[in-house]
Structures are given as C-alpha cells and as structure tokens.
Amino acid sequence: MKKTVRGTGWCLLLLAFVAFLPGVGAAAEKPIVIGAPLATAFLYGWDAERGIRLAIEEINAAGGVKVGSVKRPFQAEVIDTRDLEPGVPVSEALLGVEKLILEKKADFIVGGPVRSEAALAAMDLLNKYKKVSILTTGVLTPAYHKKVADNYDKYKYCFRISSHVGVMANEFITLLGDVKKGHGFNKVYIMVQDVEHARKGGEVMKKMMADKGWEVVDMKIYPTGTTDYSVGLSDASKRKADILFLWMDMPESSILLKQWSSMKMKALPMGFVNAAEQPGFWKATEGKGEFLIVNLVNGGNAPAKITPWTMKFADAYKKRWGLEPEGYGTSSSYMAVYVLKEAIEKAGTVESGAVIAALENVNVMGVYGRIAFDKKSHQVIPSLDPEQGAVTSIVQWQKGRRVQVFPPKTAEGKILLPPWMK
Amino acid sequence: MDILVYGAINSATLSLMALGFTLVYSISRLPNFAHGALYVTTGYIVWLGVNALGLGYLPAIAVGIAATAVIGGLIYRLFILRIRGMEISEIIATYAVGLAVIEGLRWGGLRGSTFTLPSFLAGTVDVGGIVVDYQRIFVLVLGAAVFAGLNLFVRHTKTGLALKAIAQDERAAMMLGIDSDGKALVSFAVGAGLSAFAAVLILPLGNIVVETGYNVLLYSIAVSIIGGLGSFGGAILASLIIGFAQVLTEVFLSAHYQMVISLLAIIVTLLVRPSGIFGKQKELDDRV
Numbered sequence: 001m002k003k004t005v006r007g008t009g010w011c012l013l014l015l016a017f018v019a020f021l022p023g024v025g026a027a028a029e030k031p032i033v034i035g036a037p038l039a040t041a042f043l044y045g046w047d048a049e050r051g052i053r054l055a056i057e058e059i060n061a062a063g064g065v066k067v068g069s070v071k072r073p074f075q076a077e078v079i080d081t082r083d084l085e086p087g088v089p090v091s092e093a094l095l096g097v098e099k100l101i102l103e104k105k106a107d108f109i110v111g112g113p114v115r116s117e118a119a120l121a122a123m124d125l126l127n128k129y130k131k132v133s134i135l136t137t138g139v140l141t142p143a144y145h146k147k148v149a150d151n152y153d154k155y156k157y158c159f160r161i162s163s164h165v166g167v168m169a170n171e172f173i174t175l176l177g178d179v180k181k182g183h184g185f186n187k188v189y190i191m192v193q194d195v196e197h198a199r200k201g202g203e204v205m206k207k208m209m210a211d212k213g214w215e216v217v218d219m220k221i222y223p224t225g226t227t228d229y230s231v232g233l234s235d236a237s238k239r240k241a242d243i244l245f246l247w248m249d250m251p252e253s254s255i256l257l258k259q260w261s262s263m264k265m266k267a268l269p270m271g272f273v274n275a276a277e278q279p280g281f282w283k284a285t286e287g288k289g290e291f292l293i294v295n296l297v298n299g300g301n302a303p304a305k306i307t308p309w310t311m312k313f314a315d316a317y318k319k320r321w322g323l324e325p326e327g328y329g330t331s332s333s334y335m336a337v338y339v340l341k342e343a344i345e346k347a348g349t350v351e352s353g354a355v356i357a358a359l360e361n362v363n364v365m366g367v368y369g370r371i372a373f374d375k376k377s378h379q380v381i382p383s384l385d386p387e388q389g390a391v392t393s394i395v396q397w398q399k400g401r402r403v404q405v406f407p408p409k410t411a412e413g414k415i416l417l418p419p420w421m422k
Numbered sequence: 423m424d425i426l427v428y429g430a431i432n433s434a435t436l437s438l439m440a441l442g443f444t445l446v447y448s449i450s451r452l453p454n455f456a457h458g459a460l461y462v463t464t465g466y467i468v469w470l471g472v473n474a475l476g477l478g479y480l481p482a483i484a485v486g487i488a489a490t491a492v493i494g495g496l497i498y499r500l501f502i503l504r505i506r507g508m509e510i511s512e513i514i515a516t517y518a519v520g521l522a523v524i525e526g527l528r529w530g531g532l533r534g535s536t537f538t539l540p541s542f543l544a545g546t547v548d549v550g551g552i553v554v555d556y557q558r559i560f561v562l563v564l565g566a567a568v569f570a571g572l573n574l575f576v577r578h579t580k581t582g583l584a585l586k587a588i589a590q591d592e593r594a595a596m597m598l599g600i601d602s603d604g605k606a607l608v609s610f611a612v613g614a615g616l617s618a619f620a621a622v623l624i625l626p627l628g629n630i631v632v633e634t635g636y637n638v639l640l641y642s643i644a645v646s647i648i649g650g651l652g653s654f655g656g657a658i659l660a661s662l663i664i665g666f667a668q669v670l671t672e673v674f675l676s677a678h679y680q681m682v683i684s685l686l687a688i689i690v691t692l693l694v695r696p697s698g699i700f701g702k703q704k705e706l707d708d709r710v
Contacts, residue, residue: 041528041533042533046533194678220676221676223681225633225634225637226680227627228432228435230424230431231424231677232677234428234552234553235673251629251631252629252631254538254629258627259555262545280536281536283538284629285538286538286544
C-alpha cells in the first residue's frame with residue numbers, strides 16, 4: 001500500500017514536471033490550424049512553406065500562442081494549389097482553399113493562392129467561410145487591396161503582408177533616377193514575360209520611365225519557356241540601350257543573363273527576375289549573372305542588416321533549411337505567422353471579427369521593418385525607411401553574393417557596373 | 423545576318439529535339455509521346471552524375487545517354503509491346519509514361535532553376551558581326567554530324583537496313599526472318615538515346631526544368647507533322663521552316679507570337695498537305 005502511494009506520488013510529480021516543460025502545455029491544447037494554399041513546386045510556394053514552418057516551430061518551441069488563459073500551438077496544413085503551373089485552371093486553387101477550410105479545419109489562411117488571378121477569385125471564398133487570410137507571396141496585383149478598400153465589409157478578411165507592382169515600380173523609378181544621375185544613362189530596353197503581372201509591370205515601367213525622361217527603345221514580350229534571347233539582346237545592343245529592364249518569373253530567364261554576359265552587352269540588367277532571386281542563381285549562370293540588379297520584393301529575402309530581426313531570421317532559416325532565405329515569399333511568410341500570433345493574443349480569441357480588429361492595429365518591428373496594415377485596404381504599409389514601414393530588398397549580384405543596394409537606408413553596397421561598361 | 427545566324431541555330435536546335443521522335447516513328451511507326459520526358463530525364467541523370475556521384479562531365483554524359491536509351495527500351499518492353507498496333511493506345515500509353523516521369527521528377531524535388539550543366543567550351547565567336555557562343559556552334563555542327571551518321575546507319579548497316587525494311591513492310595520483313603519486335607525495341611532505345619544526345623547538347627545553354635519536357639514534345643510533334651511523320655528530310659526542312667519563322671517573327675512581329683507561328687504552320691500543313699511535306703501516308707482518296 002505504502003509502495004502504491006509512493007509510486008502514485010512520483011507519477012504525479014513527473015506529470016507536473018512534464019506539464020511545465022516549455023511547449024508541452026501548449027501542445028496539449030487544440031492546435032490553431034494555419035492553412036497554406038501554395039504552389040509548392042515553385043520558389044514562391046516552397047520558400048513560403050519553409051518560412052511558415054520555421055515561424056511555427058519557433059513559436060511552438062517558445063510555448064505557443066496565448067489565447068485567453070490557455071496556450072495553443074500552431075499547426076500548418078499545406079496544400080499544393082499548382083496555380084503557378086501553365087494550364088492549371090484557377091478553380092484548382094479554389095478547391096485547394098476550400099479543402100483547407102472544410103477538411104483540414106483551417107482556422108486561418110496564410111500564404112497564397114500565389115497567382116494573382118487565383119488569389120482574387122479566392123477572396124469570395126474567404127468571405128463565404130469568414131476566414132481571415134494573410135497573403136504573403138505572389139499576387140503582385142494592386143487589384144487585391146483595392147478590392148478590399150472598395151468593398152470592405154465583404155473582403156475585410158483579406159490582408160496582404162507583401163508588396164505589389166505599384167510600390168515596386170516606384171522603387172525601381174527611384175533607383176533608376178539615382179543610376180541616371182550617377183552614370184548619365186538615358187536609354188532603356190524592356191524585356192518581359194508573356195504573363196499578366198509581367199506585361200503589366202513592363203507597361204507601367206515603360207510609361208513611368210518615359211515620364212521621367214528615359215528613352216524607352218523597345219519592349220519585347222517573351223513566351224514562358226523561351227530559351228534563346230539572342231535576337232532581342234542583339235537588338236538592344238545595336239540600339240545602344242544603357243539599361244536592360246526585365247520582368248520575368250520563369251526559370252529560363254537565367255539563360256538571358258548568360259547570353260547577356262557572353263555578348264558583353266553594354267547595358268546594365270535589372271528588374272524582377274524570379275530565377276535570380278535564389279542563392280543558386282550564381283551557380284546556375286556559372287557566375288554570368290553577376291551585376292544583375294533584382295527586386296526581392298520584401299526585405300529579409302536575402303541576408304541584410306535591415307532590423308535586428310533580419311539577420312536573426314536569415315541565420316535561423318539557414319540553420320533549419322540549409323540555405324539562405326531564398327527569395328520573394330520567404331520573409332513575408334515567416335513574418336505573417338508572427339503577426340497572426342500577435343493579433344490572436346491581443347484579441348484573446350481566434351474569432352474572425354476580433355482578429356481582424358487586432359490585425360488592423362498591429363504595429364510590430366519585424367524582419368523587414370515596421371509591419372502595420374492600412375485599415376481600409378489591409379495592405380501592409382510600405383516605406384523606404386524600416387522605422388516607418390515595410391521595406392523592400394533590391395540586391396545586386398556581386399562576387400556570388402546578393403548585396404542589398406536599395407533602399408539607401410538599408411543598403412550595404414553600391415551598384416557596380418560590369419568591367420566592359422566602364 | 424542576325425536572321426541567318428540565329429535562324430540556322432534555332433533550326434538545328436529544333437531538328438535535334440525532334441530527331442529521336444522522328445526516328446522511332448519512321449522505323450517502328452510508334453509515336454513516342456514520352457520523348458520530352460526522356461529528354462529532361464537525361465539532364466537530371468547527367469546532373470546527378472556530376473553533382474551527386476562525383477563523376478567527370480564526359481562519363482556522366484555517357485551514363486546519361488546510355489541510361490536514357492535503356493529506359494527507352496524498357497518503355498517499349500514493359501508497355502508498348504503489349505499494345506503495339508493499337509494506335510490510340512500507343513499514344514495514350516507513351517503520353518502517360520511521359521507524364522508520370524515528368525511529374526515524378528517534379529515530385530522528387532527536381533524543381534527550380536538551379537539545375538544546370540556546364541558548357542563544353544566557354545566563350546563566344548564573332549560570326550559576321552554577330553556574337554554566338556561556342557555551345558550553340560556545337561549544336562549546329564554536331565546536329566549536322568548526327569544527321570549524317572544516322573543516315574549512314576540506316577542505309578549502310580545490317581541493323582539499319584533491317585529497321586528500314588520493317589518500316590517499309592513489316593510482314594514482308596518478318597517473312598525474311600527479321601525480328602520485328604526486337605528491332606522496334608532497338609529503334610525505341612536509339613530514339614531515346616538521340617533525345618538524350620540532344621539534351622546534353624542543348625541543356626548547357628540554359629537550365630534543366632521539368633516543364634522543358636512538354637516544350638520539347640510539342641516542338642517534336644510540330645516538326646514531325648510539318649515535315650511528314652517519319653521523314654528525316656521532312657524533319658530537317660520543317661525545322662528550317664519553323665526555326666527561321668520563329669526568328670523572323672521575333673524580329674518583325676514579337677517574340678510571344680513564336681508558338682502561334684508553330685501552331686499556325688501545323689494547321690496550314692494539315693489543310694494543304696495533311697501527310698506533311700515529305701509524308702507518305704495515304705491521300706484522302708485512297709483512305710476513303
């Protein structure tokens with residue numbers, strides 16, 4: 001009898017000890033499910049998944065999310081929407097979102113859908129199921145946040161923590177203004193991919209650059225999968241373009257940079273180039289992608305000292321996944337989970353209305369500057385100063401590294417010209 | 423000059439891509455819709471050989487070509503042999519195998535733009551004021567050499583002549599003791615080997631992505647239909663037509679109409695000469 005009492009006592013003591021271990025208490029509670037509809041075969045999908053998982057692992061290890069009086073862990077449910085793949089209809093992505101909500105019982109949607117057309121269509125689903133969503137990757141169309149602002153009651157569930165074409169174009173124009181002043185350049189040749197955001201991006205840039213006094217020599221549109229850019233590059237050389245402005249999200253754009261380097265073109269390449277965002281781009285182009293200036297959309301998508309959190313995130317990402325933050329969608333997806341945690345804890349519940357109100361009042365110094373949402377459009381507030389808002393990351397490939405060159409407040413290096421342009 | 427140089431290179435690239443597809447059809451009358459998948463598989467095998475197994479580049483290429491040829495033979499032995507003669511089933515089966523291979527590669531994590539093969543020779547050459555890299559010159563020269571070699575093989579070797587005999591009249595060839603299935607297996611393996619050869623020549627120009635498999639298949643079909651299914655001469659002529667048409671489209675119209683031009687060429691060919699330029703299929707009167 002005495003032995004039994006003593007044994008029970010030890011068991012209770014052990015249970016009490018285990019219950020107070022960090023994270024264990026939270027793990028016992030019902031998890032908060034984050035549904036992530038992502039095109040996981042593409043950079044903007046797989047890096048977003050890694051960002052989300054990393055944040056969840058960190059938060060759960062630290063005890064989870066405090067919802068009222070209990071601590072609950074996050075749990076990720078990822079579904080491949082395939083929406084970046086050619087020929088896959090938007091309805092596939094919508095099915096994915098619906099599956100996350102109905103079958104996986106997602107409490108929140110974080111990540112995609114990634115293709116603009118799919119994300120715009122998913123807004124009605126989010127309204128139907130009253131699910132709060134934070135868009136973190138892809139979807140560069142300004143139509144997303146305009147739709148929220150125009151019909152707030154219907155689309156109030158939709159937030160976006162990453163940037164969009166309008167902001168990116170202005171950043172490019174500012175950067176190009178500096179380059180123009182510094183080097184006396186005035187001719188630009190635009191090459192874009194034949195997809196909606198790239199064509200629009202090219203057209204916006206064409207108009208804005210013409211307004212700023214640039215001579216836009218030509219704009220070429222290339223089909224997805226193009227493997228030879230010789231004719232266009234040769235044309236740009238003949239017309240003595242100073243800047244080669246690119247807007248492409250296909251992996252084959254690395255071929256363009258290889259050819260640009262082989263031809264020793266006297267035009268500085270810059271733009272939104274998916275293939276050039278990743279750390280592997282250097283090897284993929286055998287170093288021929290050096291000097292390309294590329295927009296990574298959000299700060300922290302390459303290592304840089306933007307805020308105290310940026311390098312902490314970059315190091316944690318490298319430790320967890322074995323490589324540096326990979327490109328657009330990485331830091332924003334990671335940050336979205338932390339912002340959601342903050343909002344849930346302030347709301348004290350996972351109920352949509354309360355979380356929306358809390359998200360509208362979020363003010364966090366995050367990986368890429370101060371994170372706060374516009375209360376009407378639910379778009380993250382951009383800035384060129386990390387103290388004021390979310391900053392971009394425009395980097396230049398220099399000696400195998402992605403060196404942040406814009407905005408000036410966070411720049412860690414100056415823009416370099418290839419030796420054959422000097 | 424731009425049009426001449428880039429048109430010739432573009433045509434050589436297209437004809438190399440389509441060569442294996444044309445060969446298999448010309449010999450065994452089998453449409454290998456897994457052709458694009460075999461092309462992209464070679465790229466990954468060579469990449470793995472160099473980066474994971476630590477093989478030298480040339481041994482990795484040899485392994486890649488041999489392995490793809492074996493895979494081609496296996497596709498014939500495991501799938502085609504059972505359905506040979508049922509044309510729709512042949513198309514469905516080969517397309518399904520190709521789809522499974524491409525999606526399998528994607529599922530296996532071979533995605534993104536970081537998979538590349540090095541060029542054989544770095545550097546460029548000035549051709550009449552046009553800068554062309556050596557690898558593209560390689561494509562042009564070796565493409566022509568492969569065509570010449572293949573013609574010699576088909577016309578002057580015992581196996582080649584046997585394959586030709588089967589293509590002309592399979593039953594008559596079998597009566598003369600030629601093993602039809604064995605030769606068809608050889609043609610499938612050689613066709614796969616040729617797609618592998620094209621891959622190791624062309625892929626160093628860019629990077630290895632699974633989607634390339636679909637593009638290669640599409641271009642191969644376009645070249646074969648326009649040139650006439652199973653005709654080598656037709657394939658060369660069709661490659662020249664599409665290759666130059668694409669460059670002319672880019673120069674005078676816009677690059678994003680290139681694919682439209684290829685599809686338009688197919689439609690026009692089917693309307694004017696349904697058998698293709700050098701096709702030997704029965705004309706409509708004979709078929710009705």
